[in-house]
Amino acid sequence: MQYKKLLVLLSCVLSSWALADVSPPPEAASGRVEKSAAIVAEKAMIVTAHPLASEVGKTILQQGGSAVDAVIAAQWVLGLVEPQSSGIGGGGFLLSHHLREGLTAWDGRETAPASATPQRFLQADGQPLPFAEAVASGQAVGTPGLVAMLYAAHQRQGKLPWVKLAEPAIRLAEAGFPVSPRLHTLLSKETRLQQDPAARAYFFTAEGKPHPVGTLLRNPAYADTLRRIAARGPQGFYHGEVARDIVAAVKNHAKAGDLSLQDLAQYQAKIRSPLCAPYRQWNVCGMPAPSSGGVAVLQMLGVLSRFDMAKYSPVSVEAVHLFSEAGRLAFADRERYLADPDFVAVPQQALLDPIYLALRSQRIDPVRSHGSQPAGQPAGVKTALAENHSADLPSTTHLVAFDAEGGVASMTSSIEDAFGSRIMVRGFLLNNQLTDFSFLPEKDGVPVANRLEGGKRPRSSMAPTLLFNRQGEAVMAVGSPGGSLIIPYVAKAILALTDWRLTPQAAANLPHYGSRNAATELEQGQGLDTLTEALQQRGHSVKLLPMTSGLSIIAKQADGRLIGGADPRREGVVAGF
Known part of the structure; x- marks a missing residue:
């Protein structure tokens, strides 16, 4: 009950920030919606994996935002409240239909570092690494694509200012959000996240236990990162201090990866x-x-x-x-x-x-x-x-939205495994998407289509x-x-x-x-x-x-x-x- 009460309280806080003219129904804010009930809307709608993200997406739609605007704002919130599944340290795919531009497929999939080779996940005897060993590693981190993809989509199909879409997540990160039952359960089962000092300090108590359900988690580092992205767009993520910290975290990991500043600077989302x-x-x-x-x-x-x-x-x-x-x-x-x-x-x-x-x-x-x-x-x-x-693991999220003008967006985003590579930087987790490549680059002397290569995007x-x-x-x-x-x-x-x-x-x-x-x-x-x-x-x-x-x-x-x-x-x- 404490978790639901905190969600209702945060709903009131969001309303006091003047994020909406009409507050969400209590059952939507609290997560008490019966899953047998039919939820009907006259003008616009969004569905996400967390009540707070859905509430923020609805608010953006009420303010005249497009479906793309709504999923962007909701995704920034999901990166905070559902960090095990997706976030700015990962990538995604977005399918949007805009009345003026028609149907567009946006590719924000991660890319392998330029120096990556097909043998990355092979042991000395030529056999593939155990999957768990490959995942929690700097070598598993691909160049994140989500920020670039969402910015590109907003440039074409956004209606509200880019900076405005980050404001709800920034405020929640600073005020705190309640640990959900799902996040608590996954943290309780996690054995490798504690090895990262930043993740251990954030997700766990001093005794090494996951924070109880309903605990307010504050993430000022994530708020700062979002402010940089809001102010500078992709430049605030793929260049400067954020980029340098991402590369340092990957290269200084016990199982160091080779992601470079150039990999980040050269990343491009694709249509x-x-x-x-x-x-x-x-x-x-x-x-x-x-x-x-x-x-x-x-x-x-x-x-x-x-x-x-x-x-x-x-x-x-x-x-x-x-x-x-x-x-x-x-x-x-x-x-x-x-x-x-x-x-x-x-x-x-x-x-x-x-x-x-x-x-x-x-x-x-x-x-x-x-x-x-x-x-x-x-x-x-x-x-x-x-x-x-x-392997193609299931720690991912999905959002759908219809706006009042008939625009539609359907987006799946991911950091791949639960908690990704278990590397935390500036308030967010980095992906382990390179383990979506085939560990064996060839079979019986014949190349494998999904083999790891520099600059390549893993199959999803x-x-x-x-x-x-x-x-x-x-x-x-x-x-x-x-x-x-x-x-x-x-x-x-x-x-x-x-x-x-x-x-x-x-x-x-x-x-x-x-x-x-x-x-x-x-x-x-x-x-x-x-x-x-x-x-x-x-x-x-x-x-x-x-x-x-x-x-x-x-x-x-x-x-x-x-x-x-x-x-x-x-x-x-x-x-x-």
């Missing part, structure tokens, strides 16, 4: 061509490479389009079977072909060609699983690549997605954290919104299942174990595991009203007006 494909009467658009999320989600929908998914219950053995078989096909292609398109010829259009997907779909037996599937051979693809595997599974109706209007926004499980999380949410006609909240509440081209995975504790025997009879090897998704969903109704859904597995809430 890429969004990937779009039809599904039923909708046009579904996602993020292109170096994320694999867009291709894989669209492939799953494409191969399922020949099946009448609407006639099956969302938790029936038929739905689980077909969805899992579609996942096998998508993940087989993902492992073979997806990587940074600036380094590898990624056949994205060929992988989404309707003829190719129709042929791949024929590999799905409606009643029998044939186990792991091989990668396909899209037309015109001649490059020989070895299949590659990387992030899948910010927008759906458009036949009139070209953006009507749904969806995304989730979850590592490579993001792909089935998002694909199933789209099925729930389209074929099964569920509300966003009902879609987020659904139990998870799917296959990443190995076992058929069922979410623990959701009653899906009752399907195990029937699935095994169909040839499935079944595995139960926890699936802590963090779906954020908004759908626009025919009357123009917005309905939102926040995943009950995390602390997110819907906020709108």
Whole structure:
């Protein structure tokens, strides 16, 4: 109860700072929203992974800000209150639809230092390093891309002043925010964060225990960093004192990395061509490479389009079977072909060609699983690549927003593992995204597409997605954290919104299942174990595991009203007006 009381108090404080003309509903500020309730808004809406971030995003929308403005302001808050998942020390992907500029895919993925080599994560005997050893290391840190990406998006699609978007997070950092139950739980399980002196002093008591739930944490260092970014834009982050401190922290780590001032100074966010494909009467658009999320989600929908998914219950053995078989096909292609398109010829259009997907779909037996599937051979693809595997961990966040003018934003951001590289600088944690590269640079003498190379962006599974109706209007926004499980999380949410006609909240509440081209995975504790025997009879090897998704969903109704859904597995809430 103390945590909820503090959230309500902070809501009052935010209102006293004149951040909004209309205060948020008490249940939105306190996190007491029932996850079965339908949250409806007339004009604008945002969904994030934390009540305070949603409240700030709503305030920005009320002040006339764009959807991009709202996710920027909310992201600065998430970097403070949800530091284990995302922040300015990491990167992300943003898909935005602006009435004037149309659909834009923003790539703020981290890059490997220029001096990085493919053998970085190999031991002396040529075998890959244990993953845990590689993560908590200066060698795992890539050049952060989030600040550059969000600034570039704001320059094109922002309405409120850039400096104004940082003010709520700066004030919260100075006044303090209450430690949430999720942050406390993750700190309780953490064993390597205490090795960093700054992180140990901030997150833990003098006795080395994580601060209790509800403890007010103040982060003046983060406030100072945000002030520099607010005043100077990317120059305040990629140059000067902040950049020097980032490089020093990486190079002075016990497992020193090679990130340089030049790497930071030369970083550029990229605008890429969004990937779009039809599904039923909708046009579904996602993020292109170096994320694999867009291709894989669209492939799953494409191969399922020949099946009448609407006639099956969302938790029936038929739905689980077909969805899992579609996942096998998508993940087989993902492992073979997806990587940074600036380094590898990624056949994205060929992988989404309707003829190719129709042929791949024929590999799905409606009643029998044939186990792991091989990668396909899209037309015109001649490059020989070895299949590659990387960890792609689930400590990530997702935000979606609709503004009052019809603009939409769907953004996934991440520092990769929980608490990233465990290196804290100026109030924020640095990423460990280089461990998203394949540790083995080649297989049987054949290069791996996702091998580590200087300046390269590691493959991701992030899948910010927008759906458009036949009139070209953006009507749904969806995304989730979850590592490579993001792909089935998002694909199933789209099925729930389209074929099964569920509300966003009902879609987020659904139990998870799917296959990443190995076992058929069922979410623990959701009653899906009752399907195990029937699935095994169909040839499935079944595995139960926890699936802590963090779906954020908004759908626009025919009357123009917005309905939102926040995943009950995390602390997110819907906020709108």
